[in-house]
Structure formats: structure tokens, C-alpha cells
Amino acid sequence: MSERLRVEGLYKVFGEAPQKAVALLQNGADKDRVLSELGMVVGLDNVSLSVPSGAIYMIMGLSGSGKSTLARCINRLNEPSAGKILLDGRDLVPLGEAALRDVRRTRISMVFQHFALLPNKNVIANVEFGLKLRGVAPAERRKRAEEVLAVVGLARWAYHQPHELSGGMRQRVGLARALATDADVLIMDEAFSALDPLIRSEMQDELLRLQSSLQKTILFITHDFQEALKLGNRIAIMADGKVVREGAPEEIVLEPGSDYVASFTREVDRARLFDARAAMAAAGGVTEIGGARLVTDAAMADAIVVDGEMRVLGALSAADIDRLRGGASAQSLLHPDVVCVPADAKLIDAARAYRAGQPLAVVDEARRFIGRLTPERMLAEISAQPPQSSSTSEGAPHA
Amino acid sequence: MLEADDLAIFPVDKWIQGGVEWLAYNFRPLFVAIKWPVESLLHFNESVLQAVPFPLFVVLTFALACWLASLPVACFSAVALIAVAALGVWADAMTTLSLIITAILICTVIGIPIGVWSARNDRVWGIVRPILDIMQTTPTFVYLVPVVMLFGVGTVPGGVAVVVAAAPPLIRFTNLGIRMVDKELVEAGHAFGADRRQLLWEIQLPLAVPTILGGLNQTVLTAMVMSVVVAMIGAEGLGLVVLQGLGRLDVGRAAVGGIAIVLLAMVLDRITQALASSRKPDARRKASFASRAFRTLFSSRQQEEMKPEEPAARSA
Numbered sequence A: 001m002s003e004r005l006r007v008e009g010l011y012k013v014f015g016e017a018p019q020k021a022v023a024l025l026q027n028g029a030d031k032d033r034v035l036s037e038l039g040m041v042v043g044l045d046n047v048s049l050s051v052p053s054g055a056i057y058m059i060m061g062l063s064g065s066g067k068s069t070l071a072r073c074i075n076r077l078n079e080p081s082a083g084k085i086l087l088d089g090r091d092l093v094p095l096g097e098a099a100l101r102d103v104r105r106t107r108i109s110m111v112f113q114h115f116a117l118l119p120n121k122n123v124i125a126n127v128e129f130g131l132k133l134r135g136v137a138p139a140e141r142r143k144r145a146e147e148v149l150a151v152v153g154l155a156r157w158a159y160h161q162p163h164e165l166s167g168g169m170r171q172r173v174g175l176a177r178a179l180a181t182d183a184d185v186l187i188m189d190e191a192f193s194a195l196d197p198l199i200r201s202e203m204q205d206e207l208l209r210l211q212s213s214l215q216k217t218i219l220f221i222t223h224d225f226q227e228a229l230k231l232g233n234r235i236a237i238m239a240d241g242k243v244v245r246e247g248a249p250e251e252i253v254l255e256p257g258s259d260y261v262a263s264f265t266r267e268v269d270r271a272r273l274f275d276a277r278a279a280m281a282a283a284g285g286v287t288e289i290g291g292a293r294l295v296t297d298a299a300m301a302d303a304i305v306v307d308g309e310m311r312v313l314g315a316l317s318a319a320d321i322d323r324l325r326g327g328a329s330a331q332s333l334l335h336p337d338v339v340c341v342p343a344d345a346k347l348i349d350a351a352r353a354y355r356a357g358q359p360l361a362v363v364d365e366a367r368r369f370i371g372r373l374t375p376e377r378m379l380a381e382i383s384a385q386p387p388q389s390s391s392t393s394e395g396a397p398h399a
Numbered sequence B: 001m002l003e004a005d006d007l008a009i010f011p012v013d014k015w016i017q018g019g020v021e022w023l024a025y026n027f028r029p030l031f032v033a034i035k036w037p038v039e040s041l042l043h044f045n046e047s048v049l050q051a052v053p054f055p056l057f058v059v060l061t062f063a064l065a066c067w068l069a070s071l072p073v074a075c076f077s078a079v080a081l082i083a084v085a086a087l088g089v090w091a092d093a094m095t096t097l098s099l100i101i102t103a104i105l106i107c108t109v110i111g112i113p114i115g116v117w118s119a120r121n122d123r124v125w126g127i128v129r130p131i132l133d134i135m136q137t138t139p140t141f142v143y144l145v146p147v148v149m150l151f152g153v154g155t156v157p158g159g160v161a162v163v164v165a166a167a168p169p170l171i172r173f174t175n176l177g178i179r180m181v182d183k184e185l186v187e188a189g190h191a192f193g194a195d196r197r198q199l200l201w202e203i204q205l206p207l208a209v210p211t212i213l214g215g216l217n218q219t220v221l222t223a224m225v226m227s228v229v230v231a232m233i234g235a236e237g238l239g240l241v242v243l244q245g246l247g248r249l250d251v252g253r254a255a256v257g258g259i260a261i262v263l264l265a266m267v268l269d270r271i272t273q274a275l276a277s278s279r280k281p282d283a284r285r286k287a288s289f290a291s292r293a294f295r296t297l298f299s300s301r302q303q304e305e306m307k308p309e310e311p312a313a314r315s316a
Helices: A018-026 A031-038 A067-074 A097-106 A123-134 A138-151 A167-180 A197-214 A225-231 A249-254 A259-265 A318-325 A347-353 A375-382 B012-026 B028-051 B054-068 B071-086 B090-120 B122-137 B140-151 B155-179 B183-191 B196-233 B238-247 B251-277 B289-315
Strands: A003-014 A041-052 A056-061 A082-087 A108-111 A185-189 A217-222 A234-239 A242-247 A286-289 A292-297 A300-306 A312-316 A339-342 A360-363 A369-373
Touching: A003 A018, A003 A067, A003 A217, A018 A031, A018 A041, A018 A082, A031 A041, A041 A056, A041 A067, A041 A082, A041 A217, A041 A234, A041 A242, A056 A067, A056 A225, A067 A185, A067 A217, A097 A108, A097 A123, A108 A167, A108 B183, A123 A138, A123 A167, A123 B196, A138 A167, A167 A185, A167 A197, A197 A225, A217 A225, A225 A249, A234 A249, A234 A259, A242 A249, A242 A259, A249 A259, A286 A318, A292 A318, A300 A318, A300 A369, A312 A318, A339 A347, A347 A375, B012 B028, B012 B140, B028 B090, B028 B140, B028 B155, B054 B071, B054 B251, B071 B090, B071 B251, B090 B122, B090 B155, B090 B196, B090 B238, B090 B251, B122 B155, B140 B155, B140 B196, B155 B196, B183 B196, B196 B238, B196 B251, B238 B251
Parallel strands: A056 A217, A056 A234, A108 A185, A185 A217, A339 A360
Antiparallel strands: A003 A041, A003 A082, A234 A242, A286 A292, A292 A300, A300 A312, A360 A369
């Protein structure tokens, strides 16, 4: 993925003379010292980020961590004190008023925590808002607004007033308004935080669904780590105006890197985060016995039988393997009931598919056998215990 | 022993007298220019109001109140106007009303732009606010002094005094209304690239309308009060009826004037108040009694209708 947005050494200090504070911060002072010496509040302290095109980039932090300040600096609702914001390589910080308006009208749009819909306008007029500001002709903007409303599933509500809609529906209108301008960068500032948990989860699914076809670059601000894990392609965790950890969701959970980040990752439902590939024992080589292709595993006495293209045919128990060696036909011994799970299935789904006594085989997109899952390995992954320390799950012979 | 009167050695009254005379003499064209719009508008309004036949006026008021407020307010207005006519002071009431209407029109044209400007520029508000404070703490009676000196006596100077007294609430409420607009909505305007003009016309003014109309209601009531007080400088109307009654110790005549003033004030207040409250952001848009009831019925049915369909829309 190419880079869409890049933030370099961004500072934001709230106060009369921010440059003095920036100089102090650049010399290694921290937030508290700036506050005590200059009486100014540090919003952002040397933040650098790189947001790939088409990604959902989560900025996660508690209140006061500077996450909203960062989002508002990107479209300059907050004026950065120092640093660069590069949108496709063009720095937004030095832009004049007219050029900035142009960027806001065509390149960056925003979804607000409390929806920020105009109460005196009906739904469709709200969706048209950005286009109207840009000077698009009424008929054309109405047409575009109708399309976008259909995308978010609110076509029937076009001529209602916002106060007649539920919270989730209002935020769909907010989303439609942001999508209507065709901006490729979307800033979502705590967009789902004001919704109740069920509606929030629904909206998250909806956003993922929309994103799979729209491929916008989304900068999503949240205080909810679970939300960050669910939506994000990448996550930046902020504290005291700094980015303390940045990476893909699984990376952050596996290696929090600091106690602060670990305090979030401890609560994570790892069964829903990690997939079968992460927990499986990779398949070893194929041995051929009596015409059957067997993938055996040193840790497990039984074997998975595969065809020439590594597709799973069935399983053989330890006793059956001995019989096979004794000359019995593989066909008659084969147990066909092997549960196959895709490599990208989450552990929770793999656990649901598991049946006692039936081996769990992990297969790739082409349904080729690539590894095996056992209850022990899944439990080890979910409980964050390294499998080596577990007595029931011996090291598998990795190829 | 020092007496308070011993300190009365500064001839402040003479200074002011001299100052005002100098002003009136040297700035005559300015005061004529200020007086002119008030005078022409006042004459126009009065000639229209006096020319409209009484029954037609009652019917028009009824229709207007029905449209702007509600049926009960309209009925009350019609009854109140008929009562004023029955008291025998119809012509005086129309003179007072023309004074008020003139003041409201001029206040709106001057007050709302000043209020908008004050809201968007703290420095302007820093200058306007103390002036409004002085204007509003000054008793209405005291206004009459400079008005008489600079504009003379009669109905037209009375009109000037009414305008000056009635403008502050509208300026204040306009300023307040625009400043009170939800910060997130203003941010949304900025985020979607609104320029200053678009921000004002698309977001700030429409959302400030309920507050501005509240200010208009205050302005109407202040104008009503002042239109009575200016009888002291020779303005005609219901105030003069009261003043003459008191002067002649004719309590009955003074009471008739007083009752007519109260009735007229109530009509104006009810109509403008309904106008302001029906525009509250979350209320339904201004609508007549019947159509509002109809809409309430209609939308509640649609909401019921929506429930089974909502999950389908979401999963779609």
C-alpha cells in the first residue's frame, strides 16, 4: 500500500507563545515541565505517523492523550505549532485559507462524535452540506446525496428531520455526509463512542463492510482498545501527547512493549484476535505408506491423510497406521471426519468447530493442508502462555 | 460643619447645556439624517394603520396570529382588539402601534447586523457591550432628556427614543444566539470547508433564529413601554391618553388608556413569543395548529412502520 498521509514531528501547544514551548520540548523537556515553566498545555509532542492509502488507521488513547488534538490538526481545525502534515506529499501546514478550504472540501472529510448534524435541515440536506459549500449544482448534489444515503441504508429517511432518527441512524447520516464529498481521507473522531454497545458493534461491522468496497484512508480516533483491534489495520497508541506504540493489532497484543500498552492488551479477547494460523503446529513432510500420503506429527500419534494436492482426505489413528504398515488398505481404515478450518479463522470460531475425538486441520485458501490445531495449542494462544512452557503441548517438528 | 450643598460649586448643568447646544447647532444635518428614516417610516405606518378599516384589521390580525402562533392566540388577539375599539381609543392605539412597528423595523435592520458583527468579533463586542449596558441601565425616563435637546418634541422624536430604547435586547440576543451555536456544528462547518459567509448563513444564523426571535419579543415589549413614556415629550397615542387623564385628575380616562395599553401589549407579546418558541431547534418547524397535529400523527405512524424494517435496512 502506498502512503497517503504522513505526519512528521508534529507539535501542538495550547498557549500564547507555542514556539517557546516547542523549543523546550525539542530540548527534551516533558509535558509537566512545559506546564510548570511556561504555563502552557502540550497537546502533541513530536508525533510522527505514516498512514497507508486505503487503511483504517486507529489512533487510540485515553482522554487527554492528545488523540483528538492530532485528528483536528490533520485538517487544521487545530493549528499545529510545528511539524509537517503531508497529504500525498504536499504539506498542509503552510496552506493559506483558500487552499485549506479547498483541501477540506475535496480531500479530507470528517465524522463527529456527537454527529454534528444541522437540526434545521432534513437528512438529505445534511448529506448535501459539503457539496453545497463546494458550490455543486442543486440537482447534481441531490443525486449524489441520494446515492450515498442508499449506500448507508437510509434512502427511506432522506426527507425526515435528524431528530426523528435514532443515534445509530444519525451517525449513518454523519458518515453519508462525509462520504458524499468523495474525499479520500476520512477523519472519524470517536465516531461511535456516543452509541450504545449493540449499535456501536453494528456500526463497526457496517464501516468494515463499506470500507471493503470504498477503500478510503480512514483515521479513526477512539478510546476503546477493542474497537481499535476490531477496525484497525494499524494502531497508534497515544499517551501524554506522544505515540507510545504503533503497529498492526496482533503485533501490539503480542508485544505490548510497555506496561502502559500492556494494561490495554491484558483485557483483549485473544480468541477473537488471533487466527488459526497463529496457533497451529505447521504440517511436516509427507510420508507414503502403502499408497496413502500421510502427514504425521511427532507430537501426535495419529496422522492426516492428504491427496496429491495436499487436500485433506481423512485421518488415521496410531493403531490404523500400524495396520496400514501390515498391508491393510488405506481406504478401509480412513476416518473421514476431520474438521477443516481456514487459516484466517479466529480461534473462537476454530474452538466452536472442534468436536471431541476429531482432529482439527488448518487449510489455506486453496484448501491445502498446512497445519494442525489442538485444544492445548488454542488454550495456550488464548491465555498468552507460550506453548513451550505447557507440558501438554510439546514442540512440534517444524519444517 | 460642611454641608453637602457647599460642594455644589461645579456648574455641570451649564456645561452639559452648552455641550448639547453646541452639538445640536453644529451637527444639525446629522440629527436631521437620523430623524429622517424614523419620520418617513412612522408617517407611512401611521397612514396605513389609520386607513385600514377596523373590521379588516381585526381579520388580518387574526389570520396573522393563526399563521405565526396558534388558534387560541388568534382568538385572544381578535377579542383584545375589539375591546380596545370598544374603549373608544382605537385611533390612539393605532398611533401607538405605528410607533412600535416603526421601532421594530428599524431595530431589526440595525440591531441584527450589529449583533452578528459583535458575535464574530470580540473587539467589536468589547465596544458594543458597555454601550448596551449603559443603554439598558438608564431609566427610560432619562432617555427623554437628550432626545428632546437633539431632536425636539413630538411624535417623531418619540419614535427616535423608542428605537434607541428598544434596540439593545435584539443586539444582545443576536450576539448570544450566534455565540451559543453548538461548537461541534461550527467545527463541522469548518471541516467541510465553509468560508465565513457560508458559516454565517448556513450554520450560525439559522441556528440562532430562536434566540434572535426571543430578542425580538423583548424588543417589542421594550418598544411598547417606551411608546407610552414618550407621551411626556409630546408623542401621540395611548400614552398621551393616560398622561392627559392624570393631568386632569380624570382617573377614568387614564384607566381606559392603561387598559388599552395592557391589551395591546399582550397581543404583541403572545404573537412574538409564539414565534420564538415554535422555532426551537428540536421542535417541529413552525406550523399551524391543525397541520402540526396532523404531522405529529403522521410521523408517529411512520416510526412504528419503521421498526420491523430497520434490521433489514441494516443487514442490507
